[in-house]
Amino acid sequence: MNNLSNTIIVAKESKQMTWQAIADALEMSTVWTTSACLGMNSMPKDKAEALCSLLELGPEVCAALQKYPTKVWQQTVPTDPLIYRFYEIMGVYGDTLKEVIQEKFGDGIMSAIDFNMEVEKEENPNGDRVVVTMNGKFLKYKSW
Template sequence: MDKVTMTETIIAAKLSKGLSWEQMGKDLGMSPVWLTSACLGMNSAPADKAAAISDYLGLGSEISNALAAYPTKIWDQAVPTDPLIYRLYEIVGVYGETLKEVIQEKFGDGIMSAIDFSMEVDKIEDPKGDRVLLTLNGKFLPYKSW
């Protein structure tokens, strides 16, 4: 089974059971952000987590095998039109160079890992309108000279 079919099957099961990613993460003891990414095919799940997700949703071994398979991380290179995703592109477009400068000033020449990485999404209630708090936590990897 490919990752696209896996994702479609998982989302159909999730919807039919009336589940949220947050609830699934809590029930499975997994980060809902990581769980969602794995179920959308952008990360591989260790065999035990893949089996737990598949069992939780009442799906078979084809799903757990697909969850455990290494993904090819390819996405559309065009700027997306979905407003939420577009705004994230806009943030990187406007603040990307700034973040690079500030990170390298604090840490030196290098990058923030997206492999040794975690991310949290939180809701902050505010009388002026609720706020989205994204926390990106990546290990700093310095460039090496040889």
């Protein structure tokens, strides 16, 4: 995690705020807001200013939030159990998802740019469920 993210997380925790509360204050999705605070998306100026006002962060944080990120992550197998499960899901079901998506849409990909994602909690008497919904525009490969 980078210094910017650490600064934001410390401020978030000192204010005893949740990512949901921060996202609600910014009128943005929880996933996008969290991702931007962790350095994986840039914030428009108005959202960066609103976040910095909310968390009482300085102008250097506001400016850094607006920069275009270099999206880099560890390329090794993750060791955090929750993150590893997503890695495992893609390892087990990645080829299946590719086959089903391409059968339904043709040769192409799901955009991670024209994209949104939601995380919901579904209460269940057998144990609460995590519901992750990913919604991305289909981008067809073109022939030339």
